[in-house]
Amino acid sequence: MTATQNDKDIALDIQTSERVGRVVGIGHTSSQEFRVVLDEQAYLAVDDLVLVHTEVPGIGTLTTYGVVVESEATYEGAAYESDVHRIAGDYAMGGGLGVGGLQPAAKVRSAQVAVTRVDPEMWVAPDPGAEVFRARGIERDRALFADEMRRPLPVGRGRDGEPVYVDLDFFDGTKGGHMSIAGVSGVATKTTFAFFFVRLLSGNPQLVGPSASNTRVLVFNVKGEDLLYLDRPSTEFDDEAAAAWRKLGVEPTPFALATPGSRPSPPAPGVPTVAYWASPRAHAGDALMPDVSSRTEGIAAFHWTPREFIDEDLLQFVFTDATDARNQIPFVEERVRAQLKRLAVDVLGAPGAVVLREPNDRQGGQRAVHSRAQERVIRTLHDLSEEIGVHLEPESGDEPDFAWSGRVQGGTVSAFMRRLHAASTDSRLGRLVRDGESHRIDRQAATVSVVAIQNLHDLAQRFVVGALLRETFRDKEETGQRLPLSIVVLDELNKYAPREGQSPLKEMLIDIAQRGRSLGVLLIGAQQSASRVAPDVLENASIRVTGRLDAAESERAEFGWMLPSTKARARLLKPGTMVLGQPAVPVPIVLNFPRVPWATRADEVRADADADPFRGLV
Amino acid sequence: MARLYVEDWSPEYGAPFESDPDTLPSEVVVDTAVEVRGAWEPLPGRDDGVRHVAFVDGVQRLEARLTLDDPDQGPLPGICAAYAIGASVWDRDAGASTFAQVSVHRLAIFGESAAPEFPVVPGLDYRVESCTARDLPSFQAMLGGRRAQRETRLVEAMADTDCFVVKDGRIDDTGPLHAVGYIKSHNRTYLEPPHSRVIAAIRAGQRTPIFEVHEKFSRFSWYIRLADMPYGHSWSGIARIEASASLGIDRARVIADRTAALLPLAAMPLHLDARAPQNLIPIAALEKELRRWLGDEGLVRRALRMAIHGAPAGVTA
Numbered sequence: 047m048t049a050t051q052n053d054k055d056i057a058l059d060i061q062t063s064e065r066v067g068r069v070v071g072i073g074h075t076s077s078q079e080f081r082v083v084l085d086e087q088a089y090l091a092v093d094d095l096v097l098v099h100t101e102v103p104g105i106g107t108l109t110t111y112g113v114v115v116e117s118e119a120t121y122e123g124a125a126y127e128s129d130v131h132r133i134a135g136d137y138a139m140g141g142g143l144g145v146g147g148l149q150p151a152a153k154v155r156s157a158q159v160a161v162t163r164v165d166p167e168m169w170v171a172p173d174p175g176a177e178v179f180r181a182r183g184i185e186r187d188r189a190l191f192a193d194e195m196r197r198p199l200p201v202g203r204g205r206d207g208e209p210v211y212v213d214l215d216f217f218d219g220t221k222g223g224h225m226s227i228a229g230v231s232g233v234a235t236k237t238t239f240a241f242f243f244v245r246l247l248s249g250n251p252q253l254v255g256p257s258a259s260n261t262r263v264l265v266f267n268v269k270g271e272d273l274l275y276l277d278r279p280s281t282e283f284d285d286e287a288a289a290a291w292r293k294l295g296v297e298p299t300p301f302a303l304a305t306p307g308s309r310p311s312p313p314a315p316g317v318p319t320v321a322y323w324a325s326p327r328a329h330a331g332d333a334l335m336p337d338v339s340s341r342t343e344g345i346a347a348f349h350w351t352p353r354e355f356i357d358e359d360l361l362q363f364v365f366t367d368a369t370d371a372r373n374q375i376p377f378v379e380e381r382v383r384a385q386l387k388r389l390a391v392d393v394l395g396a397p398g399a400v401v402l403r404e405p406n407d408r409q410g411g412q413r414a415v416h417s418r419a420q421e422r423v424i425r426t427l428h429d430l431s432e433e434i435g436v437h438l439e440p441e442s443g444d445e446p447d448f449a450w451s452g453r454v455q456g457g458t459v460s461a462f463m464r465r466l467h468a469a470s471t472d473s474r475l476g477r478l479v480r481d482g483e484s485h486r487i488d489r490q491a492a493t494v495s496v497v498a499i500q501n502l503h504d505l506a507q508r509f510v511v512g513a514l515l516r517e518t519f520r521d522k523e524e525t526g527q528r529l530p531l532s533i534v535v536l537d538e539l540n541k542y543a544p545r546e547g548q549s550p551l552k553e554m555l556i557d558i559a560q561r562g563r564s565l566g567v568l569l570i571g572a573q574q575s576a577s578r579v580a581p582d583v584l585e586n587a588s589i590r591v592t593g594r595l596d597a598a599e600s601e602r603a604e605f606g607w608m609l610p611s612t613k614a615r616a617r618l619l620k621p622g623t624m625v626l627g628q629p630a631v632p633v634p635i636v637l638n639f640p641r642v643p644w645a646t647r648a649d650e651v652r653a654d655a656d657a658d659p660f661r662g663l664v
Numbered sequence: 665m666a667r668l669y670v671e672d673w674s675p676e677y678g679a680p681f682e683s684d685p686d687t688l689p690s691e692v693v694v695d696t697a698v699e700v701r702g703a704w705e706p707l708p709g710r711d712d713g714v715r716h717v718a719f720v721d722g723v724q725r726l727e728a729r730l731t732l733d734d735p736d737q738g739p740l741p742g743i744c745a746a747y748a749i750g751a752s753v754w755d756r757d758a759g760a761s762t763f764a765q766v767s768v769h770r771l772a773i774f775g776e777s778a779a780p781e782f783p784v785v786p787g788l789d790y791r792v793e794s795c796t797a798r799d800l801p802s803f804q805a806m807l808g809g810r811r812a813q814r815e816t817r818l819v820e821a822m823a824d825t826d827c828f829v830v831k832d833g834r835i836d837d838t839g840p841l842h843a844v845g846y847i848k849s850h851n852r853t854y855l856e857p858p859h860s861r862v863i864a865a866i867r868a869g870q871r872t873p874i875f876e877v878h879e880k881f882s883r884f885s886w887y888i889r890l891a892d893m894p895y896g897h898s899w900s901g902i903a904r905i906e907a908s909a910s911l912g913i914d915r916a917r918v919i920a921d922r923t924a925a926l927l928p929l930a931a932m933p934l935h936l937d938a939r940a941p942q943n944l945i946p947i948a949a950l951e952k953e954l955r956r957w958l959g960d961e962g963l964v965r966r967a968l969r970m971a972i973h974g975a976p977a978g979v980t981a
Contacts (some may be wrong), residue, residue, distance in 0.1 A: 123949060123952070123953065124935075126934075128933070131946055133760075133761075134759070134760075146759050147754060147755070147756070147758065147759035147760045147761055148761055148929065148930050148945045148946055149761060149945045149946065149949045150752045150761035150762050150763050150946065150949050150950070150953070151754075151761075151949070489909055544846055
C-alpha cells in the first residue's frame with residue numbers, strides 16, 4: 047500500500063469510526079493487549095471492536111485492531127476501599143461522624159483490549175496515548191478478518207448487531223473441516239445452533255458451491271423428540287428474530303417435509319428438506335410402526351434386512367461397548383462376519399431373508415435358493431444369533447467350529463455368544479433387523495435426515511449410529527469426491543467417541559475426523575464436556591463453538607483457545623449466545639444467533655401448523 | 665563568564681522544615697473576653713448549612729542545588745524549587761468534591777542578589793528570583809513567602825466564588841473575611857489557666873469560646889476537637905482555627921460554630937493516616953494531588969541537567 051493510499055484510508059477510518067478514548071500508558075502496552083482509558087462521553091462494552099493507529103518510525107502507520115475483553119472502572123485517588131464512602135456522596139458513617147463527598151477523586155473508566163490483528167502484519171505495540179476508535183463498517187470486518195475470508199458465511203451477530211462470519215474454507219474441508227460444539231445440556235443450544243448453521247449453509251448456496259443443493263445432513267435424535275419438528279413453525283419465532291435472520295441474508299423458514307411416503311410440503315425453492323426416520327416399535331408383530339409418540343405422519347420406520355446386515359458388515363456395530371475390545375471379541379466377530387458373508391444366500395419368496403449354505407452346495411452359483419427343510423431361514427437377528435450359535439456353541443458339546451471361532455479361548459466364544467443373544471432381543475437390536483422389503487434409510491430423500499433413536503437401548507443407538515456413519519463414509523470413499531458435502535450432526539459425542547477405550551464406532555469417528563475432511567464427510571459434534579471426548583476427534587475440528595460452560599470444564603485444556611476473560615464469561619452465557627473460535631481469527635468471538643423459525647420442542651409447535659399453508663391466500 | 669552547575673541532591677533538601685513557625689508567647693497579647701466574659705465552658709458547634717466549603721493548601725519541593733561559578737566572585741549558591749497550590753471544593757448538596765484552581769510554579773533562587781540567565785528547561789517554567797542572603801533557610805523562607813502569597817490570592821478567589829474557605833495553616837491580615845486558617849500543630853498554647861483547661865474539656869463537635877490574639881494584626885481564634893480519640897491525651901484531636909478580627913464577634917461566632925460542627929466531619933479516620941484526625945480528608949487528598957502535579961523528581965532533575973549541562977544525569981562532562 048502506498049503512503050498516500052494509506053493516508054486516505056486513515057482519513058476514511060476517522061470518518062466512519064467514533065473516538066472512544068486513548069491507549070493507557072501506565073504499564074506497558076504490547077502487541078497482544080492494551081488498555082483504553084475512555085473519553086467522558088464514550089463507552090466500550092465487552093466484545094466491542096476497536097482500532098488504533100500507530101506511527102512506526104521508518105515503516106509508516108500500522109493499524110492495530112482489537113476486541114474488548116474486559117471493561118473496568120475505578121476512583122483514581124482512592125487509596126483505601128473505605129475512601130469510596132468519602133468520595134461518593136450519599137453515605138454517612140456511624141455515629142454521625144464522616145459524610146460522603148468530602149474526598150475529591152476522579153471516576154475513570156477503561157477497557158482491556160485483546161489484539162486481533164495488526165495491519166500490515168508487523169507486531170508492534172500501540173503507542174501509549176494513541177487515540178482509540180470504535181471499528182465500524184469495513185474496519186469492523188478487518189478487525190474480524192472478514193475481508194480475508196474467501197467464503198465468509200454469516201453465523202450470527204456480534205454485540206454491535208452486525209454479522210459474524212465463519213470462513214467456510216475451514217468447515218467444508220478446503221483448508222480445514224468439522225465443527226465442535228460444547229456447552230452444558232438442558233438449554234438445547236448445541237443442536238439448535240447446529241441446525242441454525244445447517245440452515246444458513248443451505249441458505250447460501252453461492253458460498254457452498256455448485257453442489258450445494260445436494261448437500262446431505264445426517265442427524266440423530268437421541269433424547270426427547272425435539273428434532274422431530276424441523277418442518278413445523280415455532281410459536282417462539284417473532285418479527286425480531288425474523289429481522290435478525292434477514293440481516294444474516296437468509297429468509298427464515300422451517301425445513302420442508304420430504305419423508306418418503308408422506309404428503310410432502312409444497313415445494314419451495316431454496317428451502318432445505320427434511321425426512322424423519324424412526325426405529326420400529328418393539329413387540330409390534332409384523333406391523334412396522336415408527337417408535338415415536340409425538341408425531342404420526344411424515345415419519346418412516348427403518349430397519350435392515352438380514353441380507354443388508356450381512357452385506358454391510360453391521361455385525362461389528364453390535365459390539366461397540368468399550369469392554370468388548372478388551373475381551374478379544376472383535377477377533378471372533380471378524381471371523382463370524384467373514385463366514386456370514388461367504389455363506390449367506392437369498393431365499394426365494396422371502397425377500398431380505400437368507401440361509402447359510404456352502405457355495406459349492408449351490409447349483410451353478412445361484413443368487414437365490416429355495417430353503418430346505420432342515421435349514422434355518424434367517425429372518426431376524428434372533429435367527430441369525432441362533433444360527434451362529436450352532437457353529438460356535440454346538441449342542442453336542444463339541445469344540446466350536448474353528449472356521450467360525452478362530453484360535454481364541456473358549457470363554458471368549460461364550461462371551462461373544464452371550465452378548466449376541468442379549469443384543470438380538472426385540473428390546474435391543476432385534477427390531478432393527480427383519481426380513482421383508484428393504485426399509486433402510488434413504489439419505490438422499492431429503493437435505494436433512496433425522497434418525498430418531500431416542501427410544502432405543504444404548505447398545506442399539508450405537509449400532510444405528512455406527513451403521514449409518516459407515517454407510518455415509520463408505521459412499522464418499524467410493525466416489526472419492528469431496529462434493530457434495532455430507533454432514534453428520536452427532537450430539538453426545540463422548541458416548542460414541544469416548545476418551546478412554548476402543549470400539550469400532552470410536553475408530554470410525556476418528557477416521558472421519560482425520561480423513562473425512564478430504565472426503566467431504568464433515569462432523570458437527572456436540573458434547574457437554576469436551577474433556578470426555580477422544581482428543582483425535584476434537585483436535586481435528588477447525589471450527590469451535592461453545593455455549594454456557596461448566597466452570598470446571600472451561601478450565602480444561604480443550605478450551606485453551608478461549609481467552610481467560612471469555613472463559614470466565616462462558617459460565618454465564620445465555621441460550622442463543624455462543625463463543626466462536628476459528629483458525630482465521632486469532633481470538634474467540636462472542637456471537638448471538640436468533641431464535642429459529644422451526645419448533646425445537648413439541649410445545650413450541652404453532653397450533654395452525656398442520657393447516658393448509660395457503661389458507662387465506664387468494 | 666559565570667557558569668551554572670546543577671548538583672546532586674544534598675541531605676538537607678529532603679528534610680522537612682516548618683514554614684509556619686508559631687510566634688513566641690511573649691510577643692502576643694490574648695484577650696479571652698471577646699465572646700464569653702467570666703468562666704469558660706465548652707460551646708456546642710452548629711452547622712448553618714453552608715453549601716460550598718473550599719479547602720486550600722499548597723505543597724513545595726526543593727528540586728536541585730545550583731551553583732553559579734563566577735570567575736571573580738567564586739561559587740554562588742542557589743536552588744531550584746517548585747510549589748503547587750490548589751483547592752478541594754466540597755459541594756455539600758451534590759455530595760461531591762472536586763479539585764479547583766490547581767497551579768504549579770517553579771523558582772530558581774540565587775543568593776547574593778545574583779540573577780543570572782537561566783536556560784530554558786523544556787516543559788518546566790523556572791522563574792529566577794534573587795535573595796540577598798546565601799543560606800538555605802533564607803531560600804526556603806523566600807520560597808515559602810512566594811507560596812504564601814499565591815495561597816492568599818487563591819483563598820480570595822475561592823471566597824469570591826461563594827465558598828467558605830478553610831486554608832491549611834495560618835491566615836495573614838490581607839485575607840478575606842469569609843475564610844479561616846486551620847492550624848493542626850500546637851507548639852504552645854495561647855491560653856493560660858483557667859481558660860486552657862477548657863481545651864481538654866471540649867468533645868468532638870464542640871469548641872472553646874473565641875479569644876482574640878493581638879500580634880502584628882488582630883485575629884480571632886478558637887480550639888475545636890475533631891475526634892474523641894480512644895487512648896488519646898487531653899490535646900489529641902485538637903485543632904486551632906483563626907479568623908480575621910475585623911470579622912466582628914457576631915459573624916466570628918457563626919463561623920466558629922460552623923467549624924466546630926463541620927470540620928470533625930472531614931477528619932480522617934484514625935487507622936488511615938498517622939496524622940489523623942488532624943489531617944483533614946480533603947486536605948490530604950489535595951496534597952496528594954498537588955504532589956502529583958509537581959511531577960516526577962527524577963525526570964525534573966534529568967531535564968535540569970539536560971538544560972544546564974547538555975547531558976543527562978550520570979554523564980560526566
